Amino acid sequence: MIPAAFDYKRAGSSEEAVALIAEYGDEAKFLAGGHSLLPMMKLRLAVPTVLVDIGRVGDLSYIDDRDDHIAIGALATHRSLETSELLITECPILAHVASKVGDPQVRHRGTIGGSLAHSDPASDLPAAVLALGGSLMAQGPNGEREVQVSDFFTGYFESALSDDEMLTEIRMPKAPGDSWNYQKFNRRAQDWAIVGVAAVQVQGTTQVSLVNMGSTPLRAAAVEAALAGGASAVEAAEQAAEGTDAPTDLNASPEYRAHLARVLTRRALEAAGIS
Amino acid sequence: MNAEVSHEIVLNVNGEVKRFSAPARRLLSDALRGDLGLTGTHVGCEHGVCGCCTVLIDNQPVRSCLTFAIAAQDRKIRTVEGLADADGELHPVQAAFKECHALQCGFCTPGFLMTATALLEQRPNPDEEEITEALAGNLCRCTGYQNIRSAIGHAIELMQSDI
Ligand SMILES: Cc1cc2nc3c(=O)[nH]c(=O)nc-3n(C[C@H](O)[C@H](O)[C@H](O)COP(=O)(O)OP(=O)(O)OC[C@H]3O[C@@H](n4cnc5c(N)ncnc54)[C@H](O)[C@@H]3O)c2cc1C
Ligand code: FES
Ligand code: FES
Numbered sequence: 001m002i003p004a005a006f007d008y009k010r011a012g013s014s015e016e017a018v019a020l021i022a023e024y025g026d027e028a029k030f031l032a033g034g035h036s037l038l039p040m041m042k043l044r045l046a047v048p049t050v051l052v053d054i055g056r057v058g059d060l061s062y063i064d065d066r067d068d069h070i071a072i073g074a075l076a077t078h079r080s081l082e083t084s085e086l087l088i089t090e091c092p093i094l095a096h097v098a099s100k101v102g103d104p105q106v107r108h109r110g111t112i113g114g115s116l117a118h119s120d121p122a123s124d125l126p127a128a129v130l131a132l133g134g135s136l137m138a139q140g141p142n143g144e145r146e147v148q149v150s151d152f153f154t155g156y157f158e159s160a161l162s163d164d165e166m167l168t169e170i171r172m173p174k175a176p177g178d179s180w181n182y183q184k185f186n187r188r189a190q191d192w193a194i195v196g197v198a199a200v201q202v203q204g205t206t207q208v209s210l211v212n213m214g215s216t217p218l219r220a221a222a223v224e225a226a227l228a229g230g231a232s233a234v235e236a237a238e239q240a241a242e243g244t245d246a247p248t249d250l251n252a253s254p255e256y257r258a259h260l261a262r263v264l265t266r267r268a269l270e271a272a273g274i275s
Numbered sequence: 276m277n278a279e280v281s282h283e284i285v286l287n288v289n290g291e292v293k294r295f296s297a298p299a300r301r302l303l304s305d306a307l308r309g310d311l312g313l314t315g316t317h318v319g320c321e322h323g324v325c326g327c328c329t330v331l332i333d334n335q336p337v338r339s340c341l342t343f344a345i346a347a348q349d350r351k352i353r354t355v356e357g358l359a360d361a362d363g364e365l366h367p368v369q370a371a372f373k374e375c376h377a378l379q380c381g382f383c384t385p386g387f388l389m390t391a392t393a394l395l396e397q398r399p400n401p402d403e404e405e406i407t408e409a410l411a412g413n414l415c416r417c418t419g420y421q422n423i424r425s426a427i428g429h430a431i432e433l434m435q436s437d438i
Binding site: 002003034055104108109189 | 408
């Protein structure tokens, strides 16, 4: 399987990348790890005429302690998240979720920025980031802007980024300690989740998100409200499929997914010690 | 569309600098096999699922069917051809696969060898769980995996007795 022909430009910095994308217009795309883009290009689901390779923008692979939050460069690989001592200590759920993406070969190439920009509702990191909250930095022709994570996922494979904007940084709140859990339900080691649930306590509030239960990753708002109102984990988890719109595919019907969402939410809350 | 542009691509493969010209869409797997004649790297699914195209880039296992050759320039690429010594002596991981019958048809083997080599370079003494996790991205239709796991255990012994 060979992708359609394209022109290749390598960017040395995010400024250069944004300038190149502006120059080549909406037929151009950023290339990060390529682990979502290449499969799509092989199937002609994506046919960009220009690829701007940002894989070498080395100064965007950092994971930094910024006192009240952690800043992650968009080109940090899943592997670097998984093994980051800083994340393991200050935001362990993110390191753990990164370790559940695909398999080692995928994690060595795939980037957090690529995963978020791709906005696949079945992906792990978008849901983890949504559970944590925080914000994302995007750079475009007119400079930089900050987007709240809660406003970022706008539709099926769609984000708040415009075509000429590059995601540069992910800012996550610290969530140290053991009050978190990620349940990923799949049949084979490297697969995407049939349904997944992330639960994490951020500054005393329990935040829960769902993988593959709609056209975007979703916050389980009804579960969160029930917990805030004093419900037990078991009671709150019963609300997990409220307001979702689960897809149907070879793996599962919407009803089965709704069932999984309830069961996995209960397991996640219990494992996180939230009861 | 105009005629496709060819790029001068320079790859560092198994310590040797290789030059060829190819369009940007040339996959690393096809470049290794077609442009450089290194057919030890196999191509199975071409969709990033089977892992038999695994090579090491900067010592990490990656799928060469999901990497453009042009994007792998200036990186250190290692393929199965680079495992044995110049005089043909097998790498301990290869010797262990041979001794433990860790292959039948052999199609998946180059990928497993590269994945296992990287694992043992990073973790000379992996536990069972680390071995399972390291191999999660490589599929084998023949062996049922048990002999592959035994081979990794044996490779650890061979590497330790080498020192
Ligand atoms: C076999 C296999 C199994 C996988 N399993 C899982 C899994 O279990 N869970 C999971 O979550 N994911 C899985 N993935 C997907 C993987 O995590 C991808 O790496 C990730 O989704 C995309 O990151 P990337 O860096 O490869 O992005 P790319 O493929 O390079 O880019 C993806 C899209 O985002 C755009 N983009 C990339 N970076 C930026 C940026 N900084 N700013 C703006 N736009 C950008 C690109 O233009 C493109 O449209 C799997 C992939 C494979 C091949
Ligand atoms: S050929 Fe690359 S993963 Fe199957
Ligand atoms: S030995 Fe035949 S596929 Fe592994």
